[in-house]
Amino acid sequence: MTGLLVAACGLLGLAVGSFLNVVVWRVPRGESVVHPPSACPRCGHPIRPRDNVPVLSWLLLRGRCRDCGAPISARYPLVELGTAVAFLAVAWFTGPGWVLPALLYLAAISVALTLIDVDVHRLPDAIVLPSYPVALGLLALASADPGGTADWAALVRAAAGGAAMYTAYLVIRLIHPAGMGFGDVKLAGVLGLYLGWYGWGALAVGFFAGFLVGGVVGIALLAAGRAGRRTAIPYGPWMLVGAWIGVVAGPALAGWYVGLL
Incomplete structure (x- = not known):
């Protein structure tokens, strides 16, 4: 049962990753994610359904538009594969249960918000604000635990x-x-919902892990000469990494720390 669930979530992740490519491109530009259909940015020809199969179509087309031969960025299949791996990992971690939909949703917005924040240094309200009612609804379902x-x-x-x-x-x-954008503040509330659901230990670990990971990455970039003291470094991705650390290992880490005291 768990193996089938993990495989199904992986396939779902491929499809969701394909949609996230649209989200990452259009949402920061204020465009609709459902209309018009996807098209080649060079020749404008709509993408055929058979050319829109996650990963496989890119491989069969050898990374080029069928109509004009323009190169298609490898980022598209990588996002699809990355989302599939994330969904596989979530399904393996949680197994069958009502919390699974909530964590899959968190995985999906984690991919989208990370890429958008890296690209344009923003965490769009169009994704973050609807996540409050969605997360609460899915966590309410997990708390109800039908059956x-x-x-x-x-x-x-x-x-x-x-x-x-x-x-x-x-x-x-x-x-x-x-040092922090207001988008980070709004995202913090969403992440706090998940961390709080898992427990106070998860909340504490997830909160501090974001700062720790972000600080380590910032120092590494400075040391490598990839950033200066005034370089704007997106913080959203490290908040998300910290939150996942809190969800996956927070209770155990908090228990270990308390045991040391």
């Missing part, structure tokens, strides 16, 4: 975690506006 034992305390904890992380990031933003 199992409901855990409404987890949902209350999720709401508290979202409020706590939003408030903490807002305070940091007010104290040091140059």
